[in-house]
Amino acid sequence: MWNKKGSHLLIIVEILASFLVLFGVTSLIVYNLQNYQEPIGFEYKNRWALGFDARGQADSTIGDIMQQIKSRVLSYPQVESATVFSSNLPYSMNSSNGNVTNNKATVLAQQFRTDLDMPKTLGVPVLEGRWFDKSDELPDARTLVINAPLKKVLFGDEPALGKKIAFGGADDKRKSTDYFTIVGIVGNFKPRGEYQENLPGLFQMNKGQDRNYTRSMLLNVKPGTDAGFEAKLTRDLGLLTKGWPVEVSYLENQRTNQHNIALVPVIIFLIVSGFLLINVALGLFGVLNVSIAKRRGEIGLRRALGATERRISRQFVGEMWVLATFALVLGLLLAGQFPLLNVFNLKSSVYLTAIGVSVAVIYLLVTLCALLPSRQAATVQPAVALHAE
Amino acid sequence: MIALKNIEKVYRTSTIETLALTNINLTVRAGEFLSIMGPSGCGKSTLLNLMGLLDAPSAGQVEIGGQPVTQYRDVDLARLRNQKIGFIFQSFHLINDLSVLDNVEIPLLYRKGDETGPSRRELARQALEKVGLSNRMKHFPSQLSGGQKQRVAIARAIVGQPAIILADEPTGNLDSAMGNEIMSILQQLNADGSTIVMVTHDESMAKRTHRLVRLFDGAMVGDSVLMLNEER
Ligand SMILES: Nc1ncnc2c1ncn2[C@@H]1O[C@H](COP(=O)(O)OP(=O)(O)O)[C@@H](O)[C@H]1O
Ligand SMILES: [Mg+2]
Numbered sequence: 001m002w003n004k005k006g007s008h009l010l011i012i013v014e015i016l017a018s019f020l021v022l023f024g025v026t027s028l029i030v031y032n033l034q035n036y037q038e039p040i041g042f043e044y045k046n047r048w049a050l051g052f053d054a055r056g057q058a059d060s061t062i063g064d065i066m067q068q069i070k071s072r073v074l075s076y077p078q079v080e081s082a083t084v085f086s087s088n089l090p091y092s093m094n095s096s097n098g099n100v101t102n103n104k105a106t107v108l109a110q111q112f113r114t115d116l117d118m119p120k121t122l123g124v125p126v127l128e129g130r131w132f133d134k135s136d137e138l139p140d141a142r143t144l145v146i147n148a149p150l151k152k153v154l155f156g157d158e159p160a161l162g163k164k165i166a167f168g169g170a171d172d173k174r175k176s177t178d179y180f181t182i183v184g185i186v187g188n189f190k191p192r193g194e195y196q197e198n199l200p201g202l203f204q205m206n207k208g209q210d211r212n213y214t215r216s217m218l219l220n221v222k223p224g225t226d227a228g229f230e231a232k233l234t235r236d237l238g239l240l241t242k243g244w245p246v247e248v249s250y251l252e253n254q255r256t257n258q259h260n261i262a263l264v265p266v267i268i269f270l271i272v273s274g275f276l277l278i279n280v281a282l283g284l285f286g287v288l289n290v291s292i293a294k295r296r297g298e299i300g301l302r303r304a305l306g307a308t309e310r311r312i313s314r315q316f317v318g319e320m321w322v323l324a325t326f327a328l329v330l331g332l333l334l335a336g337q338f339p340l341l342n343v344f345n346l347k348s349s350v351y352l353t354a355i356g357v358s359v360a361v362i363y364l365l366v367t368l369c370a371l372l373p374s375r376q377a378a379t380v381q382p383a384v385a386l387h388a389e
Numbered sequence: 390m391i392a393l394k395n396i397e398k399v400y401r402t403s404t405i406e407t408l409a410l411t412n413i414n415l416t417v418r419a420g421e422f423l424s425i426m427g428p429s430g431c432g433k434s435t436l437l438n439l440m441g442l443l444d445a446p447s448a449g450q451v452e453i454g455g456q457p458v459t460q461y462r463d464v465d466l467a468r469l470r471n472q473k474i475g476f477i478f479q480s481f482h483l484i485n486d487l488s489v490l491d492n493v494e495i496p497l498l499y500r501k502g503d504e505t506g507p508s509r510r511e512l513a514r515q516a517l518e519k520v521g522l523s524n525r526m527k528h529f530p531s532q533l534s535g536g537q538k539q540r541v542a543i544a545r546a547i548v549g550q551p552a553i554i555l556a557d558e559p560t561g562n563l564d565s566a567m568g569n570e571i572m573s574i575l576q577q578l579n580a581d582g583s584t585i586v587m588v589t590h591d592e593s594m595a596k597r598t599h600r601l602v603r604l605f606d607g608a609m610v611g612d613s614v615l616m617l618n619e620e621r
Contacts, residue, residue: 298484301484303443304476306470306471306500306549307498307499308464308499310464311467381443381445382470383435386478
């Protein structure tokens with residue numbers, strides 16, 4: 001007979017290792033898939049981003065120049081609408097975020113600064129309340145528009161319109177004038193694209209001193225607008241700004257870049273762990289093959305006593321399931337820490353789904369690895385199997 | 390009970406072909422205690438394996454209870470092995486990781502349980518009692534002597550109350566005292582109604598059976614009645 005304890009331990013370790021690798025990959029895949037299911041919340045086709053380098057220009061004048069640029073841009077028939085936007089443009093590498101609080105919950109939110117024409121230019125729907133209007137441009141109007149995820153974490157199912165929130169933590173000291181009133185709620189806004197998490201975010205009116213630091217713009221151009229227009233635009237804007245370099249990028253191209261950034265690690269991890277998993281499967285298959293070969297005598301005996309071929313394979317699959325269950329209990333103790341400790345700040349549903357998928361794949365793998373050799377061993381004539389003892 | 394018709398058995402490996410049995414015609418009648426003798430390698434085990442459906446003949450036909458088994462599928466063969474036949478091997482073939490009681494219980498695992506009758510454990514206990522081993526049920530095979538192991542194997546063979554017991558040199562690995570003990574048990578089982586076919590090297594053991602078949606080089610060279618058949 002075979003050294004059961006030794007090879008059992010080996011099998012358990014192999015199954016445990018493959019479970020952990022599988023759990024890692026599936027977590028990553030589930031994370032990206034879950035994100036993908038949430039719409040990005042804006043349009044990217046025929047949207048251009050303009051980024052300006054104001055060079056040595058005095059800061060105090062830049063807000064006005066950006067306004068002139070916007071007027072000029074809108075004068076072209078190719079441009080349907082335009083909006084000034086902070087540098088964390090959709091599909092750009094920049095981000096800007098900070099804590100916001102309603103004195104109950106506090107959450108890290110993406111912060112965007114833009115103007116009256118943003119919903120029109122990016123095709124962002126306003127779900128509740130309103131977008132900014134002229135009244136919000138007044139210096140002492142302290143208003144905000146938030147997105148749906150931010151509403152959800154701060155207010156749950158309670159209404160959020162008209163509620164006040166402030167920047168910073170819940171326990172910070174602040175005056176009543178530090179608060180902003182929520183006037184509107186838009187849907188999702190995922191500037192990094194499809195594979196970004198559906199993060200909380202808020203929009204501020206671009207006004208006052210801030211106007212001088214908002215040096216990007218988004219355009220909605222007519223379909224078919226080409227590089228010829230882009231050249232003319234940069235030339236004209238160069239004249240208008242007396243030589244500010246301008247960088248034009250198409251959101252559709254930027255989107256592809258962002259997708260690569262999100263997906264390339266997944267694919268690399270997938271390939272690496274795929275190889276690892278194949279190795280483990282082969283190892284498992286080998287170990288099982290050997291241990292089943294060593295038990296040929298037992299198989300012959302059981303068949304001589306009336307076991308069917310099916311019954312024999314079932315016995316071996318059953319034994320492997322017991323070992324797999326041992327390994328998976330250990331694996332679950334480890335993998336279970338991820339949702340419990342909130343590792344990497346991912347939603348626990350990501351980990352739980354990944355655990356479920358990995359457990360299913362392991363049982364499938366183990367079943368196949370046990371079924372094939374035991375079937376083969378069971379079809380040998382009992383006399384021949386017994387003879388081999 | 391068991392009939393072999395024009396049986397031929399050839400073992401083929403990639404390099405050699407061995408003609409193990411040729412032109413065997415043999416009928417074992419119900420209630421018989423038949424012994425098979427012959428020099429080593431003459432095909433005795435092969436013959437017993439064919440009777441016990443542990444292997445398929447290269448040509449010819451095996452009939453159990455008047456039914457040819459040639460067309461039987463795995464499940465049908467498994468059912469016959471389980472219900473009609475009990476096998477006893479020279480080298481016992483006990484499973485070392487299982488207790489004596491668990492070893493004896495194995496054949497019962499492969500049949501539908503009888504809800505009304507005694508439990509599997511109870512049947513296994515009764516079988517061990519018949520071979521005088523009820524005080525060793527919790528032991529493991531490695532803790533037993535050769536004679537005790539063979540008695541466990543006999544208990545395993547009879548636990549399912551098969552009509553036929555096939556024993557391949559059951560006393561071959563035992564000293565004569567233990568061999569006699571085993572032989573007495575087999576005789577008792579035969580007296581209680583079991584049909585027994587036993588391969589042996591031992592002339593004195595063969596003399597205690599009803600009928601002796603002699604094999605030489607894969608062929609039957611003798612078939613003699615040793616005592617008056619006690620037909621039942
Ligand atoms: N599984 C097998 N494969 C190849 N040859 C075998 C096999 N089993 C038995 N033989 C050969 O068939 C012949 C008869 O063997 P066997 O029936 O075991 O003889 P016996 O039991 O009379 O000693 C021998 O020559 C043996 O070597
Ligand atoms: Mg033999």
